Amino acid sequence: MKRKYSTATISALALLAGIFMGVTPAQAAPLASTLVLSGGNGVFGLAPITINATASSAGSVKFYARGVGIVGCESVPTTTTTPFVAKCSWLPATSGPITLGATFTPADPAAFEPAEAPAFNVKVGVPVQGVISPIHIYVDTILATGSTGVLAPRFGVGCTIASEFIVGQTIVFRIYANNADQGGAVMDSSNTAKAFVEVAGVKDPLPMTYGNHSGVAFWTAVLKTGAAPLYNTLGIISYKVTMVAKDTDSMKVLSSKLVTLVVDGKRVMENGKAVFERVSYYRTVKVSPVLKGATGTWSSNFTDTSKLTLYAVPKV
Numbered sequence: 001m002k003r004k005y006s007t008a009t010i011s012a013l014a015l016l017a018g019i020f021m022g023v024t025p026a027q028a029a030p031l032a033s034t035l036v037l038s039g040g041n042g043v044f045g046l047a048p049i050t051i052n053a054t055a056s057s058a059g060s061v062k063f064y065a066r067g068v069g070i071v072g073c074e075s076v077p078t079t080t081t082t083p084f085v086a087k088c089s090w091l092p093a094t095s096g097p098i099t100l101g102a103t104f105t106p107a108d109p110a111a112f113e114p115a116e117a118p119a120f121n122v123k124v125g126v127p128v129q130g131v132i133s134p135i136h137i138y139v140d141t142i143l144a145t146g147s148t149g150v151l152a153p154r155f156g157v158g159c160t161i162a163s164e165f166i167v168g169q170t171i172v173f174r175i176y177a178n179n180a181d182q183g184g185a186v187m188d189s190s191n192t193a194k195a196f197v198e199v200a201g202v203k204d205p206l207p208m209t210y211g212n213h214s215g216v217a218f219w220t221a222v223l224k225t226g227a228a229p230l231y232n233t234l235g236i237i238s239y240k241v242t243m244v245a246k247d248t249d250s251m252k253v254l255s256s257k258l259v260t261l262v263v264d265g266k267r268v269m270e271n272g273k274a275v276f277e278r279v280s281y282y283r284t285v286k287v288s289p290v291l292k293g294a295t296g297t298w299s300s301n302f303t304d305t306s307k308l309t310l311y312a313v314p315k316v
Contacts, residue, residue, distance in 0.1 A: 033057060033115035035104040040122035044095035049124070051088040053078075053102045057112045061086035064101040075105075095126035126301050134180040135187065135296025139241055141308055144170035144222070150313055163302075164309050167234070168226045171308070173197050175208060175219040177243050181294050183252040183282055188217065193246045193293055197221040200238035202231055208241075219243075225310060237308040239300075245293035252282040 034056040042049035051073075053061040058080050063073035073088035092098060100120045106112035140161045143153055151168045153160070165171050175195070177187035185191060188210055195208040206221040213220070225231045261268040261275040268275040300307050 030106075030109065030111055030113045033059075033104055033106055033112045035061065035102055035115040035117040037100055037102055037117045037120035040090070040098075040100050040120065041124075042092075043125040043127065044092055045127070048089040048091050051090055051100060051102075053086045053088070053104070053117060055084040055086070055104050055106075055115070057106055057108070058084050059104055059106040059112070061088075062103045062105075063088040063090070064103075065090065065092065065098055067099075067101065092124045095124045097121060097123050133296040134294040135177050135243055135245065136180065137175060137177040137241055137243060137296050137298040139173060139175050139298055139300075141165075142172050142174060144172050146170075150316075163306055164311065165225065166311050166313055167232050168313060171223040171225065171237075173206070173208070173219075173221040173223070173239075173241070175221070175241055175243075175298075177219075177296060179245055179294065181245065181251070181291065182248070183254065185252070186217075187219075187243055187245065191246050191248070192243060194242070194244040195219055196242055197223075198240045198242065199223060199231065201233050205242075208243075232310075234310055234312055236304060237310055239308065241298040243296045245295075247290050247293045248287060249290045250284050250286050251291065253285050254280055255283045256280050 036054045037051060038054070039050050039052040051063055051070075053063065053076075055061065055078050058078050060075045060077050061073075062075060063070045070088055070090055073090065076086040076088055078084040078086045098121070100122060102117040104115040104117070106114065141163065142159055143162060143165065145159070147153065147169055151166055178184050179187055179191065182191065187195075192210070195210070196205040197208060198205045202223070206223060208219040208221045210219050211217065223231055223237075231237075256278050258276045259279055261277045
């Protein structure tokens, strides 16, 4: 006698046969992974910069800078719990814009796919100091007093640090500096041989003078703008500050000496003897041969939008 079986029955029998005969059921495809970079900002030549890579699961990350693997960051493990983060300590070879990248290898390749992070652009900062020198220079620019009308200060004051000026205004450079060769001494008229500002398009350097300005002493130089022959080139004003120290035959050096320890106005005694402590101080020593005065320069390394800029008179 022939027997008829339903479709459901046949399917069930086939499943049972697969179980008893050791046939493996189909496995799910590995899940897609994600990898996102963050951090990477710092100053060139200062300290290691940390790059963070956050993955969607545990695994390891290889980091790249400008397409080249970062030494020491070829296989950085992520944390084992969410968020799955790997960190790379990076010393960039140059400053400026740099593209970072990374690839992710999952710890469980059967469950997760590898991934590549989208390109991540960072800017490694460059020190503002222009030329490495024992002389450290600080510069800002302000609007001279006396301007009126459309040339009047925008916020009602003249002595304010600014980088944007209008043709017809007078720009004042304010500078102060310290000389590491002289123990950090202030650069003033007694130890400075020359100080001037060179402006691109201006024939002669602008001399700087040192003096008392409302109780504070610093160097100043003046750039008048307006109709020719005054400076009137619109756009970024390219300039360089130069300071030259005088030659010196003596200098202050850091030394130390022993002094009695005093607490609350009384000498500290121990076993009938005074207790001493070592303190530092500067002493003046003769230098032979004479120390040649150092030269320091400063040119703005700010972004173009922050550099000293001259604009036309606004139209009413």
